[in-house]
Amino acid sequence: MSPSSMTFAEKVLARASEQERCVPGQIVFVRPAHLLTHDNTAAIIGKIGPELEHYGVHDKELPLIVLDHTTPAANEKVAIGHQAIRRFVERFELPHFYDVGEGICHQVVFEKGLALPGTIVVGSDSHTCSYGAVGCFSTGIDRTEAAALLLTGQTWLKVPPTIRIELSGTLKPGVMAKDLILSIIGEIGANGAGYRAVEFAGEGVRSLSIDERFTIANMGIEMGAKCAAFEVDARCREHLSAVGVAESDYEAIWADDGASYERRLEFDLDRLQPSVALPHKVDNVVEIDKALGMTIDQCLLGTCTNGRLADLDAAAAILRGKRIAKSVRLLVLPASRDIYRAAINSGAIDTLLAAGATVLPPGCGPCLGAHQGVLAPGERCLSTANRNFKGRMGCREAEIVLASPAVVAASALTGVISDPREVLKSS
Numbered sequence: 001m002s003p004s005s006m007t008f009a010e011k012v013l014a015r016a017s018e019q020e021r022c023v024p025g026q027i028v029f030v031r032p033a034h035l036l037t038h039d040n041t042a043a044i045i046g047k048i049g050p051e052l053e054h055y056g057v058h059d060k061e062l063p064l065i066v067l068d069h070t071t072p073a074a075n076e077k078v079a080i081g082h083q084a085i086r087r088f089v090e091r092f093e094l095p096h097f098y099d100v101g102e103g104i105c106h107q108v109v110f111e112k113g114l115a116l117p118g119t120i121v122v123g124s125d126s127h128t129c130s131y132g133a134v135g136c137f138s139t140g141i142d143r144t145e146a147a148a149l150l151l152t153g154q155t156w157l158k159v160p161p162t163i164r165i166e167l168s169g170t171l172k173p174g175v176m177a178k179d180l181i182l183s184i185i186g187e188i189g190a191n192g193a194g195y196r197a198v199e200f201a202g203e204g205v206r207s208l209s210i211d212e213r214f215t216i217a218n219m220g221i222e223m224g225a226k227c228a229a230f231e232v233d234a235r236c237r238e239h240l241s242a243v244g245v246a247e248s249d250y251e252a253i254w255a256d257d258g259a260s261y262e263r264r265l266e267f268d269l270d271r272l273q274p275s276v277a278l279p280h281k282v283d284n285v286v287e288i289d290k291a292l293g294m295t296i297d298q299c300l301l302g303t304c305t306n307g308r309l310a311d312l313d314a315a316a317a318i319l320r321g322k323r324i325a326k327s328v329r330l331l332v333l334p335a336s337r338d339i340y341r342a343a344i345n346s347g348a349i350d351t352l353l354a355a356g357a358t359v360l361p362p363g364c365g366p367c368l369g370a371h372q373g374v375l376a377p378g379e380r381c382l383s384t385a386n387r388n389f390k391g392r393m394g395c396r397e398a399e400i401v402l403a404s405p406a407v408v409a410a411s412a413l414t415g416v417i418s419d420p421r422e423v424l425k426s427s
Helices: 008-016 041-046 049-055 076-091 105-111 126-134 143-152 177-188 203-207 210-223 234-242 309-319 337-346 348-354 405-414 420-426
Strands: 027-030 034-037 063-066 120-123 137-140 155-158 162-168 197-201 227-230 263-268 275-277 285-287 298-302 329-333 380-383 399-402
Touching: 008 027, 008 120, 008 137, 008 162, 008 197, 008 227, 034 105, 034 143, 041 049, 041 076, 041 143, 049 143, 063 105, 105 126, 120 126, 120 143, 126 137, 126 210, 126 227, 126 234, 137 227, 143 155, 162 177, 162 203, 177 210, 177 263, 177 275, 177 285, 197 210, 210 227, 210 234, 210 309, 298 309, 298 405, 309 337, 309 348, 309 405, 309 420, 329 348, 337 348, 380 405, 405 420
Parallel strands: 034 063, 034 120, 120 137, 162 197, 162 263, 197 227, 298 329, 298 380, 380 399
Antiparallel strands: 027 155, 275 285, 275 399
């Protein structure tokens, strides 16, 4: 290990704070490239109304505002909040505003190429860590920090120690990226990476699509990580080019070979099985054979974790020509308008509708129990989302089991938790 070598997080934060190097535990002051907020923008600007009128927004390019959590508005209170946000955007002529129907905030940022490699993006949503899929240091902050950042353009961060996760092998049919990240969280625990940066590396990364990397980075916060990142490779550059980002627009940063890590872990993708997180903890993870036959009332396919085209296509492949069980409701939420349209063109939406699914507008809705899929006492939902604590889907007396799109689709057919590999065998 070289004393001058740094991890991904250390290198990004050193450059952003204009220092030669950073070490874990050090406090640095940085100017993030962007600040993400969503429906909570109304509460954030409500904290600093007089200051905004006096000083204005520090940098109009800084805020990324996406209405997605309760859209379309479910009640008058929500509608008033959305109205306040639209007036704020108009008042300060903010260019990066995405209204109802555009999609879930993290997917929209991803699609618009607004999170660039080597930059820092913070957001008043914990799943901002998703952008690590494209080599961005992205992390959640609270609303008070977000309010101050709007006014000053600056915030502070503590340099995190880093965990290195080496991946090998390739995912087998019926096994998805969600199974990988659930397995990792199941092994290290819901706080096993508490205020740590996590780097995903190794030959196994090459086989993972950008969408799969997004799913993995998205759930970094579910093991407590401050950020979760992948190196920028050819596949990543291809994605960025596809969304209009030229290589000259960014400078990719990755860990030095001699960097020092707090912990190293290894996972072989060849050996992974479909897995689920049982109620009421995200780290209560078991392989599928230990959950087979559990009855379910509702299935949720979507969210910022698993609402992309590949996820909808995977579910459609399992459900094509079949009907879901009469005892089950299958809710489908594409992560964005663009994904919705792509899924229409791919035939996935028609296949899911023909199987008995209900397709909802792009947004968060059921995931946080806001609307469009709230559970009743005693019900159990099998969900592709990222959290399953009590009350997450609107009812403390309900249960949530987390799974991959393949497991959700296979289980929707039977009304009980089922192994997608068995369905794929018989197809």
